[in-house]
Amino acid sequence: MIDRSSTGPWQSRALPWVLPGLFILIWSVVSGTGMAPAYLLPHPGDVFATAFQYIFKEAGQGAYAGRFLEDFLASTMRVMLGFGLAVAVGIPLGAVSGRLIVVNRILSTTINALRAVPGISWLPLAMIWFGIGIKTTVFLVALAAFFPIYLNTEAGVRQVSPILLQAGAMMGVRRLRGTFAILLPAAMPHIIAGLRLGMGISWAYLVLGELTGVPDGLGALIMDARMLGRIDIIVVGIILIAIIGRLCDVGLHQFLRLCFKSARRHP
């Protein structure tokens, strides 16, 4: 059992941070020298101060102070609900559709047509159906995350070598156990790719879903700040979503590797 994660020297560990560091450096120079005025792009120091206030100060100690935890929990719950729904429908449907040509024929045209519809066009409809609030957001997140999860699961399952299934069958493995012991593990790299794409897109659609007047959440924060012209808060919101999105991606991957041998050991 060889651990394939890169535990190289510090140089290779530092590599992922080169780009963000460079980015902040350029940002500092651009706004420090006045090339970009503060009402277009606030200085990183100001943004950092705003972020500190937003995250760590008590409520009442300034605009937006201390709201982070509440927003974070609200948004995370919406993402998890929507993502969970997409997983619960996407993986079983994808697996069946990858195995049974009939199901695939029935589903593929419709799903690929719906996939072409941009998420934002669902927003007005979702607001009419579900009203303003958590249901609309969860619906949009689930809808958006469903497609990459479904499509990747389907592709993964379809590419499983029939020889592996035959080997299982001759060793006396029946269909149900074969699904969990052979089919899904063999398709695991694709399934992981689908889940990670789905998780990423969930955060994107979260903001869309929160644009519509929910009181809390990171998307609502950004919208609110736009109305009040608080560009520093907008930048804080963007950076926080980027960080949380990345952490979710890493967390998801680690979780899968922890739970499934096939996620740890695939070549």
Place this chain on the structure above:
Amino acid sequence: MRTRLHIVKNEPQPSQAPVVFEIDQLCKRFKTNGSGDVSVLKDITFMARRGEMICILGQSGCGKSTLLKILAGFMPPTSGSVRLNGRPVRRPGPDRCMVFQEDALFPWLTVRENIAFGLKDRRMDRDTKKREIDRFLSLVDLTDFENYLPQEISGGMKQRVSLARVLILQPEVLLMDEPFAALDAQTREEMQNLLLALWQKFKHTILFVTHDVGEAVLLAERILLFEKGPGRIREDITISLPRPRRKDTNAYFLNCRSMTAKIKAIGVEG
């Protein structure tokens, strides 16, 4: 019914072991797009006695792999029947295990887990299971590699795992589809010797598909010589060389030569 069988004269005393595998007038046709069917197997009839090592020898495209797939239960024949111990074969099962030519191990399981895979559903207490797995690991000489993944071991080792994971299920019949064809010459010879040793120990009935004359003569008690278009049994030849057989003896060489001549004759006629 058995007109296609020509038993060679110098057969030793007929084996008294009971018949386990009966293949009767098996035909297989595949539908092609357009011009009708292609007949891949025609009137395949033979039987295998318990503990027999039978090699199915023929050029590529003579339907020998298709035959093995039908015997394993992976695909149904167009007509004819396959019986194991008198019962018709309809689906794959652990009484007829296949060793594939290509790598068919589960890449996310270690050597040990791959070998243990088929035992999972068996009612067996933990200790017995563990002992069985240990025993088969050592039989194929992979004890030191039990925690390796298939991607980390050589082709020969992979085929040893493939062998162990089916032997541990104690199948009645072993179906081997050119299992050593992708290995280098030296590893192939090691594997052939290992197979013979295991066969001597367990007395499985083995159907071994190959296109390698030398391999067939080394392993087989009987060789079913196939011709193609459609695939059918040309001749049922008994190899009466004493064991252990050595590749550097005259007798072995003569057998190979006569077998090669027979194959050439088929080619000329066809």
